Amino acid sequence: MSNMAVDIAGIRMKNPVMTASGTYGFGREYGEYFDLSLLGGIVVKGLTLKPREGNKPPRIAETPAGILNSVGLQNPGVEYFLENELPFLRKHDVAVIANIAGNTEEEYCAMTEKLGASVDGIELNISCPNVKEGGVAFGTRPESVYRITQRVKACCKVPLIVKLSPNVTDIREIALSAEEGGADALSLINTLLGMAIDIRTRRPILSNIVGGLSGPAVKPVAVRMVWQVAQAVKIPIIGMGGITTWEDAVEFILAGADAVSVGTANFGNPFAPVEIAGGLKAYLEANEIGAIGDIKGKVMI
DSSP states (O other): BBBBBBEEETTEEEEEEEOOTTTSSSEEEEEEEEEEEGGSEESSOOSSSSBOOOOOOEEEETTTEEEEEEEOOBBOOOHHHIIIIHHHHHHHEEEEEEEOSSSSSSHHHHHHHHHTTTTSEEEEOOSBBBBGGTTGGGGSHHHHHHHHHHHHHOSSOOOOOOOSSSSOOHHHHHHHHHHHHHHHHEEEEEEEEEEEEEETEEEEESSSEEEEEEEGGHHHHHHHHHHHHHHHOOOOEEESOOSSSSSHHHHHHHHTSSEEEETTTHHHHHHHHHHHHHHHHHHHHTTTTTGGGGGGTTOOO
16 A cells, blocks of 8 residues: 655645645635545635735636636635634645735735644745835745745744745746745746737737736646756755646656645546546556655656
């Protein structure tokens, strides 16, 4: 019997399959299809300090191998999550990770303090614009990545996962800055910046003009970045970006990921993460591999 358990910087999970933030809400809808305890972890919808309505529609555009989204972090706020959504999630045997987003360092710290130790981990979304620095995203400059990670880590009572943006020149440089700032783990990649145009109206399809591209189209980029980061850092990595099947998940683990997150695939198949976990286990047993960690980073270069 192969061992599927993983430990991500102290976050213990029965298997390495998680759900990606922004694609799973707070688990209620998917809980109608299967027992959420079958998952390794749930990363909840991105939270902000106060409730947020998000961007104006249209906010979603389909692409040949994925979707563009500019939802704009619509969410009920961190306090609502703590009072109304977390109790539901805590009824299940699954790690709960809160994804947080802010426009200032102070907002990130305030949310981290409110969450305290009520969740199993915090995922830091650093793709947000830093309003005090002219709107440049926190995650695109090594010095800002180091600073925001260091500040949040100082008030964080649970493992801190920093989610990396792929919209950078050198992903390794960004990853090292997060590690040096005190990150306990990394997750990558967030969405790639993209755009779609309606040729009949000659206008952008998204009201926000640009949006984040996710789905199978980004998978080769994500696998490459996970492989590069795994060569550069010593902390655990959660790989994501276009994972649809268990074979995709194996690729990420071979590239150096300790765990994987399933995102866009959930929209087309609510059973995707459970099927991926089952496929991973069958793969290990068919190849007589004792534990999922035995194939981590074992790509043969």
